[in-house]
Amino acid sequence: MLADAEEAQDVAQETFARLCGAGLMGRDARQVIAWIYRTSTRLAVDLLRQREGRPAVDAGAVDGHRCDPGHEDALATRQLLGQYAKRLGAGDLELLIMQRLDGMSQPQIALVLGTSERTLRRRLWKLDQRLSRITTELHHGT
Amino acid sequence: MEHEHPSFFELDELALAPEEVRQARLMGCASCLRYIAEQRRELPVPEWAQAAGRRTPRRRLRWLSVTLVGAVVASVAVVVMRPSGMGDIREKGVPSVSLYIKHDGEVRRWDGIGPVSAGDALMLEIDSTGYRAVSVESLSSPSAEPLYQGEVKGAGRVLVPQSFRVDDSPGPERLRVRLTGDAGIWTKEISLPKRGAR
Numbered sequence: 001m002l003a004d005a006e007e008a009q010d011v012a013q014e015t016f017a018r019l020c021g022a023g024l025m026g027r028d029a030r031q032v033i034a035w036i037y038r039t040s041t042r043l044a045v046d047l048l049r050q051r052e053g054r055p056a057v058d059a060g061a062v063d064g065h066r067c068d069p070g071h072e073d074a075l076a077t078r079q080l081l082g083q084y085a086k087r088l089g090a091g092d093l094e095l096l097i098m099q100r101l102d103g104m105s106q107p108q109i110a111l112v113l114g115t116s117e118r119t120l121r122r123r124l125w126k127l128d129q130r131l132s133r134i135t136t137e138l139h140h141g142t
Numbered sequence: 143m144e145h146e147h148p149s150f151f152e153l154d155e156l157a158l159a160p161e162e163v164r165q166a167r168l169m170g171c172a173s174c175l176r177y178i179a180e181q182r183r184e185l186p187v188p189e190w191a192q193a194a195g196r197r198t199p200r201r202r203l204r205w206l207s208v209t210l211v212g213a214v215v216a217s218v219a220v221v222v223m224r225p226s227g228m229g230d231i232r233e234k235g236v237p238s239v240s241l242y243i244k245h246d247g248e249v250r251r252w253d254g255i256g257p258v259s260a261g262d263a264l265m266l267e268i269d270s271t272g273y274r275a276v277s278v279e280s281l282s283s284p285s286a287e288p289l290y291q292g293e294v295k296g297a298g299r300v301l302v303p304q305s306f307r308v309d310d311s312p313g314p315e316r317l318r319v320r321l322t323g324d325a326g327i328w329t330k331e332i333s334l335p336k337r338g339a340r
Contacts, residue, residue: 014320103150104150
């Protein structure tokens, strides 16, 4: 996602630090996993959006742990992230990562974000529209 | 039948699921099973996590016992000794960190260049609007050592309620300050040359 080992470690460490203080002991494991995904993704999005002036994500530098049909467009999505990090809001970037990079299903994303699937579908529809618009802008060099 | 890989989220859930559920879903996929095995591996809780909430002596930088009275005195000293017109390096609207050095009984603000000496006391002042927590790490050893972690109490410029003493080990003192909060993560690394060190 970040294509930067040091930043990724920062996010992991910060997520763990927050987890230690989040008072989630005794909670359902699924809820805790959702909390970790939500927190770590938001921290990563923050870093992506702070990368103004830095090179975009180097897709070639990223090795996925597997090559599978569900993630075969992961590299393309990472490139998208690099290009769109400054053009999309944090919430849209979060959705983009979960849906297209992590390959999460809508019920999983809804669980992580603590929202209804109906609301999520609406947000995803809007995200698709924004992506189309940005793609057009990029093609026209605006 | 071709195995459709689950998302990482689902894999993390499966790591906690009963073995038969896991096997049925993963269908013997080697890469997924490898990922699950990695997730299930028990790791020791790192020192910095254990240190959260408690204070321990450090190898390179030792805690100073700063009592409440001492902290108040230091705060006053810092305010009195702050030179006017010496701005720290910062962008508008983002946090900043200032460093104060107590050397031979005198407190001065670090100019970003001058060396420190063994025995000097260091105190950090942060302008952390929008951030809730601060952590300070020493980067002088191969692995970052946590020195302080706590909430940011108060708005605007606040002193980190711990000071640190420079030891006589060679090499510069390198600190990393990390602020976290609703505004995200902000980090700043400070490298202080040490007098007499090569």
